[in-house]
Amino acid sequence: MANRIDSLFVRLREAERKALVTYIVAGDRSLEATVPAMHQLVQSGADIIELGVPFSDPSAEGPVIQRGHERALANGASLRKILGMVAEFRRDDSETPVVLMGYVNPIERMGYEAFADAAREAGVDGMLTVDLPAEESASFARQLSEREMRNIFLLTPTTDDARARSIVDAASGFVYYVSLKGVTGAGHLDLESVSTNLNRFREMTELPICVGFGIKDGASARAVSEGGDGAVVGSLLVDAMGAAETDQAALEKIGALVAEIRQALDG
Amino acid sequence: MSASKTPFDFSSMPDARGHFGPYGGRFVSETLIHALDELDAMYQRLKDDPEFRAEFDRDLAYYVGRPSPLYHAERLSRENGGAQIWLKREDLNHTGAHKVNNTVGQALLAKHSGKTRVIAETGAGQHGVATATVAARLGLECAVFMGAEDVKRQSPNVYRMKLLGAEVIAVESGSKTLKDAMNEAMRDWVTNVDNTFYIIGTVAGPHPYPMLVRDFNSVIGREARKQSLEQFGQLPDALVACVGGGSNAIGLFHEFLGDEQVQIFGVEAGGDGVQTGRHAAPLSAGVPGVLHGNRTYLMEDEDGQIIETHSVSAGLDYPGVGPEHAWLKDIGRANYVAINDDEALAAFRKLTRTEGILPALESSHAVAYALKLAAEMTPEQNIVVNLSGRGDKDIFTIAAIDGIEV
Structure with missing residues (x-):
């Protein structure tokens, strides 16, 4: 079976549509809330589900996603339980790509090979391991590629050309352009720099480029994804998950946010 | 050299x-x-x-006040018995530590x-x-x-x-x-x-x-090596330093790594005892993993989440350790041991009363292990202990343990 991420981008390119990548932290609110939230994201127009794997020391995250990690860990979330959530999601959705985004230590603890087997079995399509840069990732990358899972890397405004080339060489599925300096959820967008950098990376790779960090609504999603292949929305959804009074209200809120962004991207 | x-x-x-x-x-x-x-x-x-x-x-x-002395703790050595204990006085630096x-x-x-x-x-x-x-x-x-x-x-x-x-x-x-x-x-x-x-x-x-x-702290070992040769005419038989992240320890050890005859001991915080799980001793009881940008020994649970550490000494209360220590442990060039809270406190009191030097609680772990080690050695042998900091900052902790309000 072809990888779901690859198939998705083929379909989107044919339809000339942008990908909407949505991030939530697995186990946020409760262990049971995650799978319904994943389905809600898809129903509201998400193309890819990025599931944050909580870590005790999420040093690349801003306060919003940090708190999401803390809530999920307090609920007892773990890498193994999250693979169970993906498997449960797959019973009703065999098409939407699922990417796990997290830190390397929980994966190392499980063992690269054991993890890759279990992730493949559960229906994971790609990994974005925040603190495993390309030059440290060779052995993990081999385990993923042997199982047709994609290895997604970040590019940043400060990634120089030589380094960007080595990253896109190691990457598969898509690459994720971080449109801001700093941690997740920070600051303001500089659209001109986004466009300049996207053009720079475009010349290096055929891989789809999704843009994230700093997306607050439909308009900013549309603006940043202008020269790219999609938008990644994270802190906005995690904030909504954390703030809602009830699980039902959380589902409605993330559904509404995603629907608005979907409309802006397609409009 | x-x-x-x-x-x-x-x-x-x-x-x-x-x-x-x-x-x-x-x-x-x-x-x-x-x-x-x-x-x-x-x-x-x-x-x-x-x-x-x-x-x-x-x-x-001119700012830090180096070189720091290598001080022969004669009375402490005599009362303890066994090897001579020499203190590398990093506590005398400006701001009171290495x-x-x-x-x-x-x-x-x-x-x-x-x-x-x-x-x-x-x-x-x-x-x-x-x-x-x-x-x-x-x-x-x-x-x-x-x-x-x-x-x-x-x-x-x-x-x-x-x-x-x-x-x-x-x-x-x-x-x-x-x-x-x-x-x-x-x-x-x-x-x-x-x-x-x-x-x-x-x-x-x-x-x-x-x-x-490491490079900036290696001045400790360069001085200690020279002072050892000047003051007791040979290299030390053993080095002892406390290890939290491990900067004072690597600072002392690094210059001596090639000197095979010098035994090296890093002392981690045993807290309530390594067997209790309430400690800060990843080299003694942790596993390799990735935290804060490097691969090293860590204290973590079975899901790979970093766990809380315990030590009377805030400076040693860290779930990881410098990667060079992890490597020195694996290749066997340095030995890593643990000293519990109560042993460190006893060493604090002992050094204070025999030599008139208040060691930091961190450094007290090194002193405690040196006392054990010295007792198994002969009076002709020499141990250099890194007295990495002074204990003035810890008097409130000690007072609280003694039930005294300062």
Whole structure:
């Protein structure tokens, strides 16, 4: 079976549509809330589900996603339980790509090979391991590629050309352009720099480029994804998950946010 | 240097990407890579530059007050029996600990980088004070991240930092201790990298930090080696230093790594006892993993989440350890042992009463192990203990244990 991420981008390119990548932290609110939230994201127009794997020391995250990690860990979330959530999601959705985004230590603890087997079995399509840069990732990358899972890397405004080339060489599925300096959820967008950098990376790779960090609504999603292949929305959804009074209200809120962004991207 | 050296050149470590065998490296988000590359390039350019070296040496001599003495603790040695105990008096440095060796060095790098703001993480507050000190001297803006729990436990150091003009930011995330302060400092750095230099306080973190913090602290071992030859005519039989992140220990050990006959002991915080699980001894009871940008031994649960540590000494209360120590453990060049809270407290009292020296609780762990070790050796043998800091900051902790209000 072809990888779901690859198939998705083929379909989107044919339809000339942008990908909407949505991030939530697995186990946020409760262990049971995650799978319904994943389905809600898809129903509201998400193309890819990025599931944050909580870590005790999420040093690349801003306060919003940090708190999401803390809530999920307090609920007892773990890498193994999250693979169970993906498997449960797959019973009703065999098409939407699922990417796990997290830190390397929980994966190392499980063992690269054991993890890759279990992730493949559960229906994971790609990994974005925040603190495993390309030059440290060779052995993990081999385990993923042997199982047709994609290895997604970040590019940043400060990634120089030589380094960007080595990253896109190691990457598969898509690459994720971080449109801001700093941690997740920070600051303001500089659209001109986004466009300049996207053009720079475009010349290096055929891989789809999704843009994230700093997306607050439909308009900013549309603006940043202008020269790219999609938008990644994270802190906005995690904030909504954390703030809602009830699980039902959380589902409605993330559904509404995603629907608005979907409309802006397609409009 | 004299005396025999093993064929392995320990100064060749780490490799160009910061690896000490399987440990170290650079496990960070792409957002930090550029800043680390810049720092590495600048350090490579400056580290052998005669002018930079001279500037560093001048600061160590006239600002820090180096060389620190190697003191023969005669009465302590006599009462304890066995080997002679020599104390490397890092407690006599300006600001009261070895930490300033590194902050003076990194402040020079900050100055050369042209950045106007420095940040640091701190546990007990010693590194925060040492950073605030050099920032005041160079007129740099300074922010120190400190776990909210540690802010409560270490109020005298918090006030010292404020007097020095630093902003102290209480970190409320995670376990609200040193590891969380380090996460927060990394977040600040990646956000403000254009004007900010991150002064890491220990030999952990992503490459090049474990290397450059080691290099700046290696003055301890260079002096100790020379002083040993001058004062007792030979190399020490054993070195003992406490290990939290491990900067004072690597600072003492590094110069001696090639001297096979010198036994090396790193002393971790055993807390309530390693067997209780309530400790801060990753080399004694942890597993290899990845935290704060490097691969090393860690204290974690079966899901790979970092767990809380326990020690009477805030400076040793860290779930990881410098990657060079991890490697020295695996290759067998250094031995890592644990000393429990009660043993460290007993050593604190013993040294205070026999020599009139109040050791930091961190350093008391090293003293405690040295006393055990010395008892199994002969009076002709010599142990050099790194007295990494003074205990003035700890009198409130000791008083609380004694049930006394100060």
